[in-house]
Amino acid sequence: MAQLVTAKEMQELDTYTIQTIGISQDVLIERAALSVIDVIGAGNFDLTHVLVLAGLGNNGADGVAIARLLYLQGINVTLQFVGNVNRAKESVKHQLHIAEQYGLHRAEKSDFNNASLIIDAIFGVGLNKLLPEGLQKMIKAANHIEKPVIAVDIPTGIDATTGEVRGATLKAKKTVTFSFNKVGLTKGNGKFLSGDVVVKDIGILAPEDFQFSISI
Ligand SMILES: NC(=O)C1=CN([C@@H]2O[C@H](COP(=O)(O)OP(=O)(O)OC[C@H]3O[C@@H](n4cnc5c(N)ncnc54)[C@H](O)[C@@H]3O)[C@@H](O)[C@H]2O)[C@H](O)CC1
Numbered sequence: 001m002a003q004l005v006t007a008k009e010m011q012e013l014d015t016y017t018i019q020t021i022g023i024s025q026d027v028l029i030e031r032a033a034l035s036v037i038d039v040i041g042a043g044n045f046d047l048t049h050v051l052v053l054a055g056l057g058n059n060g061a062d063g064v065a066i067a068r069l070l071y072l073q074g075i076n077v078t079l080q081f082v083g084n085v086n087r088a089k090e091s092v093k094h095q096l097h098i099a100e101q102y103g104l105h106r107a108e109k110s111d112f113n114n115a116s117l118i119i120d121a122i123f124g125v126g127l128n129k130l131l132p133e134g135l136q137k138m139i140k141a142a143n144h145i146e147k148p149v150i151a152v153d154i155p156t157g158i159d160a161t162t163g164e165v166r167g168a169t170l171k172a173k174k175t176v177t178f179s180f181n182k183v184g185l186t187k188g189n190g191k192f193l194s195g196d197v198v199v200k201d202i203g204i205l206a207p208e209d210f211q212f213s214i215s216i
Pocket residue numbers: 010014028029032055056057058059060061062089122123124125126127128129130131132152153154178179202204
């Protein structure tokens with residue numbers, strides 16, 4: 001029986017795992033990143049030049065960890081923040097500090113055209129309003145170029161609970177979603193734009209009496 005979760009339920013389970021079970025946020029980020037590395041390794045993606053697009057929340061933190069792990073494998077990876085990194089969550093700044101200690105620095109600007117694979121770590125289940133105009137434009141331009149995209153947790157622009165597009169969505173070839181499939185990835189645009197969805201366990205535990213939205 002596969003349980004589906006809404007954004008709110010996923011956030012409740014994250015919090016329960018961190019605060020009650022005691023797994024740290026950094027461990028979850030690392031396991032999330034490693035699960036995406038597994039999927040990249042198992043697929044036949046062209047890794048000539050991987051572009052990681054990182055946002056300013058924990059989805060971005062996952063992206064920075066993914067970029068670091070790719071870099072340490074000797075892969076030609078560019079880490080590009082979307083938004084002002086000075087306004088990023090502490091988890092993102094911490095992951096960036098780690099990446100820099102390993103020798104991976106963020107790029108000031110990057111060009112989709114010379115990427116062979118894009119890792120979308122801009123927004124995940126925390127997306128709660130329309131994407132900023134500028135980002136919508138960038139996403140529409142990127143969709144035109146039709147580069148393969150792997151979405152981290154959720155394609156940016158998809159509402160994890162309803163599947164609706166919040167202004168624009170970076171169309172994914174594959175989506176690696178953590179712990180449980182998201183309701184928004186199973187219906188409407190969410191289903192169509194997320195490509196092949198892989199659910200990866202990263203150690204999130206649901207309390208015995210947790211009420212899942214939908215079980216299919
Ligand atoms: N599920 C798990 O076990 C784990 C999930 N992880 C990753 O964490 C993200 C969710 O992170 P969160 O910080 O809550 O949100 P996002 O990164 O998706 O969004 C960032 C931030 O942006 C703000 N925001 C929302 N909508 C907008 C908007 N339209 N414009 C501007 N800003 C917006 C809002 O404040 C958000 O907080 C999840 O998807 C996973 O990738 C953990 O890293 C590992 C464990």
